[in-house]
Amino acid sequence: MNNIPDFLKAFKDTKNDYQPLIFRLGNPLDKKNFDLLFENQSVYFVCDEIYGQLQELVKSKNPSLMISDEEYPALIDQHLSGKDISEYGVWVYYPWSRRLVHLLDEDEFIEVRTNRNRNKITSEEQHILKTKKIGIVGLSVGQSIALTIAMERTCGELRLADFDTAELSNLNRIRTGTHHLGVNKTVIAAREILELDPFLKVKIFSDGLQEDNMDDFFLGGGKLDLFVEVCDGLDIKIISRYKARDLQIPVIMDTNDRGMLDIERFDLEPNRAVLHGLADGLDPESIKNLSNQEKIPYVLKIVGAETMSARLKSSMLEIRKTINTWPQLASSVTLGGAATTDVSRRILLNQFHDSGRYYIDLDEIISDQ
Numbered sequence: 001m002n003n004i005p006d007f008l009k010a011f012k013d014t015k016n017d018y019q020p021l022i023f024r025l026g027n028p029l030d031k032k033n034f035d036l037l038f039e040n041q042s043v044y045f046v047c048d049e050i051y052g053q054l055q056e057l058v059k060s061k062n063p064s065l066m067i068s069d070e071e072y073p074a075l076i077d078q079h080l081s082g083k084d085i086s087e088y089g090v091w092v093y094y095p096w097s098r099r100l101v102h103l104l105d106e107d108e109f110i111e112v113r114t115n116r117n118r119n120k121i122t123s124e125e126q127h128i129l130k131t132k133k134i135g136i137v138g139l140s141v142g143q144s145i146a147l148t149i150a151m152e153r154t155c156g157e158l159r160l161a162d163f164d165t166a167e168l169s170n171l172n173r174i175r176t177g178t179h180h181l182g183v184n185k186t187v188i189a190a191r192e193i194l195e196l197d198p199f200l201k202v203k204i205f206s207d208g209l210q211e212d213n214m215d216d217f218f219l220g221g222g223k224l225d226l227f228v229e230v231c232d233g234l235d236i237k238i239i240s241r242y243k244a245r246d247l248q249i250p251v252i253m254d255t256n257d258r259g260m261l262d263i264e265r266f267d268l269e270p271n272r273a274v275l276h277g278l279a280d281g282l283d284p285e286s287i288k289n290l291s292n293q294e295k296i297p298y299v300l301k302i303v304g305a306e307t308m309s310a311r312l313k314s315s316m317l318e319i320r321k322t323i324n325t326w327p328q329l330a331s332s333v334t335l336g337g338a339a340t341t342d343v344s345r346r347i348l349l350n351q352f353h354d355s356g357r358y359y360i361d362l363d364e365i366i367s368d369q
Contacts, residue, residue, distance in 0.1 A: 008042065008095070015183050016206070017096045018190040020198045024105070025087040025122065034091060037100065044098040053104050053112060055080065060115045087263055092198045096191060102248050106199045113197065114153050119158070123348055127154065132348045135159040135217055135224045137187035137209045138231030139241060140328065141256055141281055143174050144337030145228055150193040150200055154345045157201040159217055159224070160186040162231070163208030173330045209236055226344055227251045230336075235294050239284045241274045250347055254336035255303060256328055257312045259360030261339050268353060276357070309363070335360060 007155040035041050052075045060069060067075065080088060089104045103109055114126050120131070132155040136142040139162035145160055147202075162185045166176060176188045186204035193202055209231070211219055218224050227244045229237060229251055244251050245266040253262040266272060273280070278301050287295075305313070315327050339360055344351035 008036075010042070016185045016187055018194065018204065020194055021091065021093040021095070022198060023091040025091065033079070037093060042098055043093070043100045046100045046102075048086075048102040050102045050104070050281045051076070053089075053109075055106055055223050056115070057104060058296075060112055078348050094191075102197070109197075110153070117152065121152070121345070123329060129154055129155040129345065129348060132225040133157040133222055134163070134226045134228060134257070134344065135216045136228040136230065137161040137217075138176060138190050138229065139164070141230040141254060141333050141336060142228065143176075143185065143189045144333045145230065145340045146194075147175065147192060148337040148341040149344060150196055152341055153197065154176060154341055154344065154348065155225070156205070156222070157324060159203045159205065160189055161187050161205035161209040161217060164207065169324075173328050173333045184194070191239065209240060211239065212214060214240070218247055218249065219245055223247060224249050225348055228340060228344070229253050233304075234299055235283075235287050238274065238279060238282050238287050241279075242284050245270065245272070245274060251345060252347075254341055256336045257303075257331040258307070258309050259335055259339065259362065260304070261308075261336070261341065261358045261360070263345060263347075263355050264356070265347075269355065272355065275302055276355070300313070304357075307359075311362075315317065330347065335362070 019032075022035045025031045025034060055072050058072065058075045058079060065254075082130050086102075089102065090106075091107070092101045092103055093099070094101070104112060108125075110130070114121070117126065130153070134149060134155045134157070136146050136158065137147070141161060142160070142162070146160060149155060149158065165172060165182050166180050166188055168178075168181060170185075171178070174185070174188070175192070180188045184204075184206040186206045190202045190204050191198055203221070205213055205217055207213070218227070224244075224247075227240070227249050229240055230253060231237065241251060241264070246265075248267045248270050250264075250267045251264040254260070255262070262275075264272060264275070274282075278297065282298060291299075308316075313325065315323060319325060345354060
């Protein structure tokens with residue numbers, strides 16, 4: 001780009017950009033910057049489907065009416081109240097793809113986008129969920145969880161932590177394209193979430209969750225309401241859980257093997273043993289002194305060597321012999337996204353209160369009789 005406008009200068013690193021720009025054309029500065037996008041040839045694609053969104057909005061406000069196609073223009077004109085439709089709502093610009101999209105503004109956008117949630121999630125429950133903050137560490141398994149939470153709008157803010165970048169072998173379970181190879185996994189997830197819903201608040205920690213950023217992750221901008229831990233590192237598993245327990249934040253872990261979901265209600269049981277007592281002997285200090293070899297027995301105990309699937313158990317014996325690391329499948333990761341989102345929603349709405357380990361083992365539920 002030549003002569004980059006001041007407001008676009010922050011968006012020059014295409015590998016790390018993930019926040020869209022939102023323009024309300026009734027604001028003179030927004031209108032000026034909006035026009036500069038075109039003058040600067042910064043827009044590659046324009047999507048203006050605002051009329052269809054207004055149709056949906058009118059329909060959602062009048063669910064008892066059978067509105068014909070002929071009736072919509074008058075109803076939409078009435079809703080616009082003389083405002084130019086091109087200036088109605090917001091225009092959202094995505095710097096990494098240079099797409100510009102015309103959308104309803106936040107309240108109306110959320111009303112229409114969540115309309116088909118009713119009444120599995122009521123309007124009152126949706127309003128409560130909008131105030132909630134969820135943190136997720138580990139964006140291989142966690143990407144599916146984050147995207148499902150975003151689609152269902154189970155919260156109003158997501159904090160995503162992972163230090164790793166996408167590799168070709170990740171694409172068996174991470175939903176993204178080959179154009180994102182080499183891009184941080186948090187950026188990939190944040191982009192897809194904000195392309196789905198630019199009004200969700202997303203904060204990324206692309207250096208991963210570490211001791212020096214843990215306060216910001218758990219407390220920055222308000223305390224997390226729920227923590228989802230799906231990372232590989234034993235150190236962070238332990239350190240983050242102690243932090244969550246100190247702050248009385250509930251923790252969910254999905255292992256994507258046999259559909260196992262692990263729930264710790266530190267909000268209701270502040271003295272509960274971390275990982276149901278399976279991590280006895282480990283704490284944020286003692287774990288720092290263990291070698292990788294010394295951590296293996298703890299890992300096997302935490303994941304449940306006796307309860308893991310036969311294929312995962314046999315695969316563990318083949319790591320660094322015939323395979324590089326433990327296997328993960330897209331179907332299992334996607335199932336974990338669904339299960340974690342469902343339980344997260346019920347925890348945040350005070351509809352589920354237990355701790356424990358739960359299995360959605362499809363090999364047992366759906367099998368030859």
